[in-house]
Amino acid sequence: MNTASKEKISKEVDNITDELFELAKRLKENPEIGFQEYQASEWLTEVLEKYSFKVEKGIGGLETAFKGTLKLGKGGPRIAFLCEYDALPEVGHGCGHNLIATASLGAAIALSKTDGLDAEVVVFGCPGEENGGGKVILVEKGLFNDIDIAMMVHPSTENCVYSTSLAIDAYEFEFKGRSSHAAGAPEKGINALDGVIHLFNGINSLRQYLKEDVRIHGIISEGGKAPNVIPDRAVAKFYFRAKEREYLNEVVEKIFNVAKGAATIVGAQVEWRKFELSNDDLKPNKILAEVFEKNLRSLGVDDIVPPKEGRGSTDMGNVSHVVPAIHPHLAIGDKSLIPHSRDFAQATVSERGRNFINLAAKTMAFTAFDVLSNQELLEKIKEEFKKG
Numbered sequence: 001m002n003t004a005s006k007e008k009i010s011k012e013v014d015n016i017t018d019e020l021f022e023l024a025k026r027l028k029e030n031p032e033i034g035f036q037e038y039q040a041s042e043w044l045t046e047v048l049e050k051y052s053f054k055v056e057k058g059i060g061g062l063e064t065a066f067k068g069t070l071k072l073g074k075g076g077p078r079i080a081f082l083c084e085y086d087a088l089p090e091v092g093h094g095c096g097h098n099l100i101a102t103a104s105l106g107a108a109i110a111l112s113k114t115d116g117l118d119a120e121v122v123v124f125g126c127p128g129e130e131n132g133g134g135k136v137i138l139v140e141k142g143l144f145n146d147i148d149i150a151m152m153v154h155p156s157t158e159n160c161v162y163s164t165s166l167a168i169d170a171y172e173f174e175f176k177g178r179s180s181h182a183a184g185a186p187e188k189g190i191n192a193l194d195g196v197i198h199l200f201n202g203i204n205s206l207r208q209y210l211k212e213d214v215r216i217h218g219i220i221s222e223g224g225k226a227p228n229v230i231p232d233r234a235v236a237k238f239y240f241r242a243k244e245r246e247y248l249n250e251v252v253e254k255i256f257n258v259a260k261g262a263a264t265i266v267g268a269q270v271e272w273r274k275f276e277l278s279n280d281d282l283k284p285n286k287i288l289a290e291v292f293e294k295n296l297r298s299l300g301v302d303d304i305v306p307p308k309e310g311r312g313s314t315d316m317g318n319v320s321h322v323v324p325a326i327h328p329h330l331a332i333g334d335k336s337l338i339p340h341s342r343d344f345a346q347a348t349v350s351e352r353g354r355n356f357i358n359l360a361a362k363t364m365a366f367t368a369f370d371v372l373s374n375q376e377l378l379e380k381i382k383e384e385f386k387k388g
Ligand SMILES: [Zn+2]
Pocket: 095, 096, 097, 129, 154
């Protein structure tokens, strides 16, 4: 049954690849930035409806999010394929989310045509990955609570089945002081900008005592208006990242103390708030990744790089903390291709882009099939997840 079913899945993917590639091209020609992907979510849900999925729009209170479901047989484990479809300002689909969306559709549609499975195929439309992440909200609203496994594939410049990413918090620090003539009456002023400068210096001193996987990068987004006016308001924005969420929480607590200290030095007030959603570190499920790799090799792909520690961050991290998940990468170009560039967007509509949709859809659908037709495998995947 195994081989015959996979042959059928493979044929189904081949049958819809042109349609999906056309859609990927249309998305590339009409890029929409995070949380404004109105056309994209419309087009993607149209396809799901055409292939008999029941579609809910605006899930989790996000206008451009959606969920498509289709029950197979008597129903059973729920397998989720995740779509991203937001573009970047200036460079459009320079992160290739048009391919992520169409490959996940392909996997779901092909799997839905498989006979003999008792399961539920779920497609999540996840907006705004580049803005810190719609998935963060979908996870918080509990939309993944009844999902058994989740997967998506990201275009890249190499094939990598297992890679991690960093947890991230984005904080804005607002210092408030008192303005005064900088030459005429400096003693009457409280310099908010100096508070920000102490914050930078304090953080730089703290760096020596942090683990080496921590990344901290900040800017001064407001630092006064004129040199002869003591700034009564100054604002700095920082990204704080670390390999693990737990340690990042410790780091951020230390930073808050630095901010309080910086304000105390100059006599200013300081407040902080998040200016983007926080991402957890990506913790792919090893067993699920192994199944994916086996299937990828069965489709003729052998140039797979070893597991990698990623340096970026993604909201798929949050998903991987609530459900066994994978986030493999497949190449659409060689190392000279730069992610988040116009060239990368162009590569998504090349022959390599078309191939990505076909290959990613097949590998995901095969992997889902293996898990759904082997209860013991699913249990092992869940066990690994529970151990953390
Ligand atoms: Zn991306």
